[in-house]
Amino acid sequence: MTVARVTLPDGKALEVPLNSTCADVAARIGPRLAKDAVGCFWNGELCAMEQRITGDGQIRIITKGSPDAILLIRHSAAHLCAAAVLDLFPDAQLGFGPPTAEGFYYDFVVKEPFTPDDLGRIEAKMRELAAQGLPFERKEMDPAAAGKELRRLGYKLKAEYLEELKLKGDVISFYVNGDRFSDMCRGPHVASFGAIPAFKILSASGAYWRGDASGIAMQRIHGTAFPSEAELKKHLELVEEAKKRDHRKLGSELDLFSFHEEAPGFPFWHAGGVVLWRELENLVREELMARGYREVRTPLVLTDELWHRSGHFDHYRDNMYFVEKEERSFAVKPMNCPGACIVYRTAMRSYKELPLRLAEFGMVHRYELSGVLHGLFRVRGFVQDDAHVYCMPDQIEAEVIDCLDMLEKVYKVLGFGVPEIKLSTRPPDRMGSDEIWDKAEGALAGALRNWGKQYREAPQEGNFYGPKLDFDLTDSLGRKWQCGTIQLDFQMPERFDLEYVGSDSARHRPVMIHRAILGSLDRMIGVLVEHYAGKFPVWLAPTQALLLPVTDKTLPYARDVAARMREAGLRVDVDERNEKIGAKIRDGIGRKIPYLLVVGEREAAAGTLSVRPRDGEDRGALPAAEVIEDIRKRHASRALDL
RNA sequence: GCUGCCGUAGCUCAGCGGUAGAGCACCUCCUUGGUAAGGAGGAGGUCACGGGUUCAAGCCCCGUCGGCAGCUCCA
Numbered sequence: 082m083t084v085a086r087v088t089l090p091d092g093k094a095l096e097v098p099l100n101s102t103c104a105d106v107a108a109r110i111g112p113r114l115a116k117d118a119v120g121c122f123w124n125g126e127l128c129a130m131e132q133r134i135t136g137d138g139q140i141r142i143i144t145k146g147s148p149d150a151i152l153l154i155r156h157s158a159a160h161l162c163a164a165a166v167l168d169l170f171p172d173a174q175l176g177f178g179p180p181t182a183e184g185f186y187y188d189f190v191v192k193e194p195f196t197p198d199d200l201g202r203i204e205a206k207m208r209e210l211a212a213q214g215l216p217f218e219r220k221e222m223d224p225a226a227a228g229k230e231l232r233r234l235g236y237k238l239k240a241e242y243l244e245e246l247k248l249k250g251d252v253i254s255f256y257v258n259g260d261r262f263s264d265m266c267r268g269p270h271v272a273s274f275g276a277i278p279a280f281k282i283l284s285a286s287g288a289y290w291r292g293d294a295s296g297i298a299m300q301r302i303h304g305t306a307f308p309s310e311a312e313l314k315k316h317l318e319l320v321e322e323a324k325k326r327d328h329r330k331l332g333s334e335l336d337l338f339s340f341h342e343e344a345p346g347f348p349f350w351h352a353g354g355v356v357l358w359r360e361l362e363n364l365v366r367e368e369l370m371a372r373g374y375r376e377v378r379t380p381l382v383l384t385d386e387l388w389h390r391s392g393h394f395d396h397y398r399d400n401m402y403f404v405e406k407e408e409r410s411f412a413v414k415p416m417n418c419p420g421a422c423i424v425y426r427t428a429m430r431s432y433k434e435l436p437l438r439l440a441e442f443g444m445v446h447r448y449e450l451s452g453v454l455h456g457l458f459r460v461r462g463f464v465q466d467d468a469h470v471y472c473m474p475d476q477i478e479a480e481v482i483d484c485l486d487m488l489e490k491v492y493k494v495l496g497f498g499v500p501e502i503k504l505s506t507r508p509p510d511r512m513g514s515d516e517i518w519d520k521a522e523g524a525l526a527g528a529l530r531n532w533g534k535q536y537r538e539a540p541q542e543g544n545f546y547g548p549k550l551d552f553d554l555t556d557s558l559g560r561k562w563q564c565g566t567i568q569l570d571f572q573m574p575e576r577f578d579l580e581y582v583g584s585d586s587a588r589h590r591p592v593m594i595h596r597a598i599l600g601s602l603d604r605m606i607g608v609l610v611e612h613y614a615g616k617f618p619v620w621l622a623p624t625q626a627l628l629l630p631v632t633d634k635t636l637p638y639a640r641d642v643a644a645r646m647r648e649a650g651l652r653v654d655v656d657e658r659n660e661k662i663g664a665k666i667r668d669g670i671g672r673k674i675p676y677l678l679v680v681g682e683r684e685a686a687a688g689t690l691s692v693r694p695r696d697g698e699d700r701g702a703l704p705a706a707e708v709i710e711d712i713r714k715r716h717a718s719r720a721l722d723l
Numbered sequence: 724g725c726u727g728c729c730g731u732a733g734c735u736c737a738g739c740g741g742u743a744g745a746g747c748a749c750c751u752c753c754u755u756g757g758u759a760a761g762g763a764g765g766a767g768g769u770c771a772c773g774g775g776u777u778c779a780a781g782c783c784c785c786g787u788c789g790g791c792a793g794c795u796c797c798a
Contacts, residue, residue, distance in 0.1 A: 179797070180796085242798060254798085286728095286794075287725075292795035293795080298727095300726090301794080345789065453724095455791095629757095629758085659754080660756090660760090663761090664761085665758085679757070682757095691757085699757095
């Protein structure tokens with residue numbers, strides 16, 4: 082073989098001689114592209130244009146202005162960071178220093194962890210080196226010469242890694258910045274240290290050589306870099322805004338939930354948080370009713386035998402809680418599916434009953450390592466808006482489409498846009514025949530096509546028991562949250578020996594669809610807190626309106642209006658404190674309550690309310706009945722605006 | 724779980740070897756004031772817990788618990 086077949090992003094392919102470089106490929110495509118190319122992805126891996134092509138593969142070229150060019154800037158910033166660290170800490174050993182979605186990091190072995198002061202000095206040194214503008218120069222050598230070079234530089238860990246690279250037989254490249262810095266690196270990089278327009282060191286933390294906790298402890302320096310100061314600033318502001326919206330902070334400020342030593346990883350829900358909870362359940366329940374689901378409830382504690390049968394004991398034991406009583410062992414459920422299967426089995430099912438849709442707001446417990454707990458986003462006990470649909474194989478597509486509709490509707494009501502969809506297909510290690518996998522994957526892809534939405538395929542990322550769809554929401558800060566999921570399962574019906582009687586009066590195996598829309602209610606509330614920055618739409622707001630009597634002369638009127646509002650199904654409070662109106666307004670704003678209703682003697686006399694919407698100006702006095710009806714309507718319609 | 728940092732009044736934090744402080748919140752009193760903090764007084768802490776060093780320990784050391792950040796987006 083003397084040629085390699087190179088596939089371009091548009092699906093076209095061209096043949097180039099073996100050992101051509103990516104730059105040669107770019108030149109073949111066009112001179113303009115060759116000129117603007119700064120790097121490329123070869124088979125998904127970031128590569129320099131000098132990369133040699135040693136076999137067939139796919140290429141995607143990164144040009145100067147393209148969004149991916151930021152990877153070069155960040156990767157180069159990582160080198161600049163390492164250069165600064167070596168300058169200040171000559172004994173430091175270099176680990177890896179890649180670009181990431183948010184910025185870059187570089188790992189070092191140093192005697193003492195970096196202090197905030199060190200980070201400041203490192204950043205200052207980086208600016209100094211950047212000002213010198215040393216160019217990045219690529220040097221290629223064979224592995225033997227590379228080993229010698231690494232020994233000369235004293236890079237022990239890199240030398241260790243080189244041994245692995247040798248096995249692949251690639252040419253080894255170094256990127257050298259004058260006499261100040263040299264690093265073994267596949268590239269690509271920007272032209273020089275001076276060509277990193279904007280960067281910032283952010284933090285330091287612990288890490289391990291190659292992620293192995295039993296291995297060498299390292300210090301990781303995190304930073305970020307952007308093509309312009311303006312973009313860097315915007316990014317830092319976004320990070321700052323996210324910090325302000327942190328649901329852990331807002332959760333206690335707004336009295337929604339709390340965490341305590343007495344139950345690490347388990348939220349305590351306060352009355353305000355329970356309102357959110359109930360509203361979300363109501364929303365989902367309405368949809369369940371409309372779509373012919375039946376809601377069930379299954380036990381939290383089930384015997385070990387069940388979990389052996391379901392396979393959880395073999396695959397999920399480390400995440401499960403166990404209890405012993407009367408010499409029997411029980412497990413607290415980490416998932417709701419086995420319970421649903423038991424309910425399915427309580428009757429002989431006919432094909433006429435299918436699809437049988439069993440929904441459950443099921444509380445599950447999953448043991449998580451203490452270090453990964455994170456507010457409501459990662460807890461040890463939570464409630465899923467779970468459902469299990471039992472159907473015949475040819476009903477899969479219709480059922481999936483129904484789930485997609487429900488998902489879209491619920492997300493829209495919550496104020497999120499169209500989710501990103503990922504289709505994960507059969508993994509190498511799987512259960513079930515290829516025939517049924519073909520059918521299942523086809524059904525999911527078919528449902529998505531018929532539904533008319535874009536999706537991304539993730540080959541081999543499916544569960545061993547079936548393919549799945551995952552849904553990523555984007556919040557108001559542009560962050561992604563994986564919430565919904567639709568998973569096909571051929572294994573569970575098998576393990577629980579589930580059957581239905583078909584029209585042929587023979588017994589058949591149903592297919593099971595696991596699906597969740599919100600995923601974890603607890604986590605979804607955390608996402609909503611951050612999405613809305615605590616300023617919930619009326620229907621979700623724990624307190625929808627606050628009545629503010631100007632003096633206690635109008636307290637009786639305020640109480641009377643509050644009673645009428647409660648009768649209309651609204652959640653209201655009266656600020657009965659002996660405070661001036663300014664203080665009451667201020668505190669009401671702090672509580673992020675949608676409507677502040679001022680009632681003084683004028684209002685009491687006229688039967689009106691002075692409406693001050695959250696984030697707005699005084700709308701003046703309006704008839705109380707009108708105001709109540711307006712808020713009630715917004716509540717009932719789940720309006721997103723005030 | 725591992726590494727680093729942190730744990731003082733309900734909350735946010737100061738104090739860093741010599742017998743516990745502020746602001747906010749809370750309670751009482753005065754004030755009855757129209758759209759982002761009216762005034763005065765009061766109560767509230769075995770300084771996470773357990774050991775140790777010291778004449779003396781929130782303050783130093785060790786351990787435990789809890790919290791925060793990070794922990795294979797691989798040259």
